[in-house]
Amino acid sequence: MVRGIANWWANRPLATKGLVVVAVPLLIFLGSVAALYAISRQESRAEQDVRLTIAIQNDVNEVHALLAEASSGVRGYLLTGEPRFLEPYQRAEQLVPQVTRRLRGAIRDAEASAHLARIEALAGQKREGLSVLLAARRRTGADIVADPTIAAGLAANKQVLDALRGEIERMQERERELLAARQDRLNEVRRNGLFVTGLLTLAGLVGSLFAVFLFSSGIVRRVQRLERDAVLLAQGEALPEREVGRDEIGLLAVRMTEASALLRAREQALREGEERFRLVIEGVRDYGIFALDPQGHVVSWNTGAERIKGWKAEEIVGRHFSTFYPGDDARERSMRNLADAVRDGRTEDEGWRIRKDGTLFWANVVITALRDEGGELRGFSKVTRDITERRRAQEALEHARQEAEEASTAKSVFLSRMSHELRTPLNAILGFAQLMELDRSGRAGSEAASIDQILRAGRHLLALIDEVLDIARIEAGKLGMDIIPVPLGETMSEAVGLSLPEAESQRIAIIQNVGHQPVVAADRRRLLQVLLNLLSNAIKYNRPGGEVAISAAVRDGRARVEVTDTGIGVDPEQAGDLFQPFTRLAAGAARTEGTGLGLSLSRALVEAMGGAIGYTPRADGLEGACFWFELPLAAQTSTPEQVPAKAARAWPAASRRLTILLIEDNLANAQLIEAVAARHWPRAHIVNAMQASLGLNLALRHRPDLVLLDLHLPDKDGDWVLEQLARAYPDLPVILLTADALAAQADWASRGAAAVLTKPIDVAALLEAVDAALGERAQ
Amino acid sequence: MIPPRSATDARILAIDDEPANLALISAVLLREGYSQVETLTDPRQATERHLAFGPDLVLLDLMMPSIDGYALLDSLGRLIGPDDLVPIMVLTADTSIEAKRRALALGARDIVTKPFDVFEFALRVANLVELRMMFQRVKAAAALS
Numbered sequence: 001m002v003r004g005i006a007n008w009w010a011n012r013p014l015a016t017k018g019l020v021v022v023a024v025p026l027l028i029f030l031g032s033v034a035a036l037y038a039i040s041r042q043e044s045r046a047e048q049d050v051r052l053t054i055a056i057q058n059d060v061n062e063v064h065a066l067l068a069e070a071s072s073g074v075r076g077y078l079l080t081g082e083p084r085f086l087e088p089y090q091r092a093e094q095l096v097p098q099v100t101r102r103l104r105g106a107i108r109d110a111e112a113s114a115h116l117a118r119i120e121a122l123a124g125q126k127r128e129g130l131s132v133l134l135a136a137r138r139r140t141g142a143d144i145v146a147d148p149t150i151a152a153g154l155a156a157n158k159q160v161l162d163a164l165r166g167e168i169e170r171m172q173e174r175e176r177e178l179l180a181a182r183q184d185r186l187n188e189v190r191r192n193g194l195f196v197t198g199l200l201t202l203a204g205l206v207g208s209l210f211a212v213f214l215f216s217s218g219i220v221r222r223v224q225r226l227e228r229d230a231v232l233l234a235q236g237e238a239l240p241e242r243e244v245g246r247d248e249i250g251l252l253a254v255r256m257t258e259a260s261a262l263l264r265a266r267e268q269a270l271r272e273g274e275e276r277f278r279l280v281i282e283g284v285r286d287y288g289i290f291a292l293d294p295q296g297h298v299v300s301w302n303t304g305a306e307r308i309k310g311w312k313a314e315e316i317v318g319r320h321f322s323t324f325y326p327g328d329d330a331r332e333r334s335m336r337n338l339a340d341a342v343r344d345g346r347t348e349d350e351g352w353r354i355r356k357d358g359t360l361f362w363a364n365v366v367i368t369a370l371r372d373e374g375g376e377l378r379g380f381s382k383v384t385r386d387i388t389e390r391r392r393a394q395e396a397l398e399h400a401r402q403e404a405e406e407a408s409t410a411k412s413v414f415l416s417r418m419s420h421e422l423r424t425p426l427n428a429i430l431g432f433a434q435l436m437e438l439d440r441s442g443r444a445g446s447e448a449a450s451i452d453q454i455l456r457a458g459r460h461l462l463a464l465i466d467e468v469l470d471i472a473r474i475e476a477g478k479l480g481m482d483i484i485p486v487p488l489g490e491t492m493s494e495a496v497g498l499s500l501p502e503a504e505s506q507r508i509a510i511i512q513n514v515g516h517q518p519v520v521a522a523d524r525r526r527l528l529q530v531l532l533n534l535l536s537n538a539i540k541y542n543r544p545g546g547e548v549a550i551s552a553a554v555r556d557g558r559a560r561v562e563v564t565d566t567g568i569g570v571d572p573e574q575a576g577d578l579f580q581p582f583t584r585l586a587a588g589a590a591r592t593e594g595t596g597l598g599l600s601l602s603r604a605l606v607e608a609m610g611g612a613i614g615y616t617p618r619a620d621g622l623e624g625a626c627f628w629f630e631l632p633l634a635a636q637t638s639t640p641e642q643v644p645a646k647a648a649r650a651w652p653a654a655s656r657r658l659t660i661l662l663i664e665d666n667l668a669n670a671q672l673i674e675a676v677a678a679r680h681w682p683r684a685h686i687v688n689a690m691q692a693s694l695g696l697n698l699a700l701r702h703r704p705d706l707v708l709l710d711l712h713l714p715d716k717d718g719d720w721v722l723e724q725l726a727r728a729y730p731d732l733p734v735i736l737l738t739a740d741a742l743a744a745q746a747d748w749a750s751r752g753a754a755a756v757l758t759k760p761i762d763v764a765a766l767l768e769a770v771d772a773a774l775g776e777r778a779q
Numbered sequence: 780m781i782p783p784r785s786a787t788d789a790r791i792l793a794i795d796d797e798p799a800n801l802a803l804i805s806a807v808l809l810r811e812g813y814s815q816v817e818t819l820t821d822p823r824q825a826t827e828r829h830l831a832f833g834p835d836l837v838l839l840d841l842m843m844p845s846i847d848g849y850a851l852l853d854s855l856g857r858l859i860g861p862d863d864l865v866p867i868m869v870l871t872a873d874t875s876i877e878a879k880r881r882a883l884a885l886g887a888r889d890i891v892t893k894p895f896d897v898f899e900f901a902l903r904v905a906n907l908v909e910l911r912m913m914f915q916r917v918k919a920a921a922a923l924s
Contacts, residue, residue, distance in 0.1 A: 420873065428894075438897075480876060
């Protein structure tokens with residue numbers, strides 16, 4: 001029950017609680033005021049009763065006194081007959097009814113009323129008796145004694161007065177009783193009032209204390225508890241689950257408990273994350289990962305570091321990391337690395353490091369400076385890899401490369417020597433054979449035939465040597481290729497032209513498809529060699545009176561050349577060996593005298609130019625062979641047809657009578673320019689000055705159409721001459737010549753130069769510049 | 780004053796370590812009518828013989844075992860000096876373009892690869908002899924004036 005109320009109280013909102021706390025003492029205070037008011041009302045009424053009783057008593061006494069005085073007055077009058085004795089009687093006649101009326105209004109007590117009624121009656125009798133006496137006196141006069149009625153009346157009056165007196169006494173007795181009772185009551189009321197006041201004071205005190213207690217228990221204590229909880233929360237400790245009310249403080253407590261739970265969950269997650277991270281770092285085997293303090297002492301260590309360096313964590317933590325550096329200057333080098341990391345944030349180094357057992361390993365080390373949010377250096381992280389194996393592999397690779405280079409060089413030297421060694425004896429053989437041939441007129445026919453054989457065999461041997469050496473050079477990468485854009489059609493025509501005599505001797509027609517002329521990226525001489533080779537084969541292995549067709553096309557971004565013959569073709573089984581050295585097809589072997597290296601050499605050449613070569617049977621199904629090769633197209637899009645068009649352009653300078661002033665101290669350059677001028681501008685007059693001052697004079701005298709000015713003259717700077725010329729002849733175009741490429745970059749246009757040419761002079765650029773300058777001037 | 784001479788009087792010095800080649804060269808030159816041909820198989824004596832003989836044309840083999848042919852070419856060129864013109868024809872079995880360029884850059888007037896065609900060789904020799912004769916005539920004319 002009490003617990004239920006406590007819960008109910010705890011669940012009230014703070015506003016209600018405040019109202020209750022304020023209202024309890026206030027209500028008690030209001031009750032006290034009401035009680036005091038009621039008590040004072042009772043008291044005043046009791047006092048009024050007492051005062052009324054006293055007034056009644058006075059009135060009763062007055063009635064009694066009036067009647068007694070009236071009675072003695074009447075008696076006096078009776079005796080003396082003097083009217084002044086009648087005054088009390090008259091006053092009583094007048095006042096008694098007033099007083100009795102007043103009494104009747106005041107008296108509430110029944111007994112007193114009864115007494116009063118009787119007193120009134122007796123007073124009436126008395127006044128009546130007195131009036132009877134008075135009437136008798138008037139009748140009888142002075143002799144009152146003689147009148148019996150008077151005596152009788154006096155006696156009766158006396159009786160009435162006694163009765164009245166008795167009655168008044170009783171009534172007064174009654175009133176005294178009443179007064180005593182009322183005074184007792186008044187006293188009681190006053191006592192009661194005192195008690196109630198005391199009681200109310202006590203109640204007020206208790207009520208206030210109770211309200212304070214309520215406030216304290218309901219709010220203050222819980223707020224204090226909350227404050228303690230907040231301290232716990234601030235210290236990151238968990239808050240206990242507690243029964244709390246549902247008012248604002250209770251809700252606050254609930255929120256704080258929730259916050260505490262959330263904090264704890266997060267803290268745990270963080271701890272688990274850190275733990276995981278630590279486990280990962282510690283578990284890494286291939287990388288030595290550890291941390292250094294700002295001075296370079298090891299503060300953490302992982303499995304990888306232990307594996308690589310051989311130290312256990314407990315052995316190395318706290319030691320300086322210069323321990324890992326070999327040599328006497330370990331400390332300096334290690335601190336230099338740290339300084340680099342501090343300066344650049346990070347530093348990477350490769351070098352020998354030392355293990356616990358003293359052995360060395362080649363390490364890749366990355367040191368990163370660790371800074372807190374304020375930028376304060378907190379230490380370093382160091383990641384070490386043992387790349388000894390990789391370094392060994394690299395060294396082995398380097399060694400292998402060097403060996404290969406040496407081998408290659410040796411091969412080149414060998415080729416060169418071999419060429420020399422083979423050619424030198426051939427020189428003598430062929431040379432003397434030629435001499436003998438020249439003198440054959442005096443020789444026998446058989447001797448002449450022998451000389452012919454020597455010459456033929458010697459030439460064949462020479463061709464063999466050349467081709468073997470070419471192939472060897474290509475394989476050694478020693479054959480210098482000069483890859484330039486080559487118009488394929490022209491080269492094909494040239495090859496066909498060169499092959500015609502051989503073809504004609506065999507009565508074989510060569511058909512060239514010149515429809516398309518792609519420009520290929522190739523070495524022109526080598527391309528011609530390949531074409532001649534294929535044409536030569538097509539003629540050699542053809543039937544007499546046959547045909548050779550050569551065509552070019554562009555396919556998939558490459559130029560493809562096909563050479564087709566009308567011979568017996570190639571046995572498909574042998575097609576694969578075609579490009580192997582010294583493969584000669586059985587059918588042709590008997591009558592052909594090739595070296596057997598032609599196709600191998602062609603393949604080597606085409607491949608060296610980035611192309612491909614191959615054999616296919618004729619696509620049209622006829623007898624015969626088709627050899628093809630492909631070469632990459634030249635990136636340059638300009639076709640050679642455009643070149644003559646450009647060259648044929650009419651130079652404006654060519655048709656005019658010109659005076660050109662050349663200020664140039666280098667004779668060779670002057671001669672070059674004069675030679676160019678003589679060819680391109682036959683009507684030009686060249687005036688040459690080797691010095692700046694002379695040049696200016698000549699400019700004045702000859703009024704040239706154009707000045708060519710060298711910037712480096714013996715007497716003055718060309719710069720100065722340009723300034724003078726620009727001032728004197730603002731319309732005169734000046735073309736600057738300089739060997740200083742940097743000077744050529746300057747903004748000469750703003751100083752009046754028409755163009756700047758760098759030496760050595762490019763003739764085409766010179767022509768264009770002169771043409772542009774003169775063309776501009778003509779407009 | 781240098782007395783005018785006919786082309787066949789030209790003094791020709793042939794240097795080659797291979798006697799067969801020298802024999803061939805001699806045979807060809809003799810056949811062409813040149814009467815003053817000296818041959819030398821030891822290139823180390825080249826400068827000495829050059830000074831002693833005073834040739835009008837030098838035929839030099841570039842590939843010889845005891846000496847670097849290019850160095851010899853260079854030193855012969857210096858020996859002749861800038862004011863004189865004694866053509867040097869290089870004979871080499873090295874057909875590479877680099878070898879040709881290098882020899883020509885070092886002052887060779889002509890280069891013939893071995894094995895050479897004897898007719899071509901004879902014509903080239905005749906050209907160089909003509910060059911030498913013309914130079915001498917110009918020089919003589921300059922000396923006269």
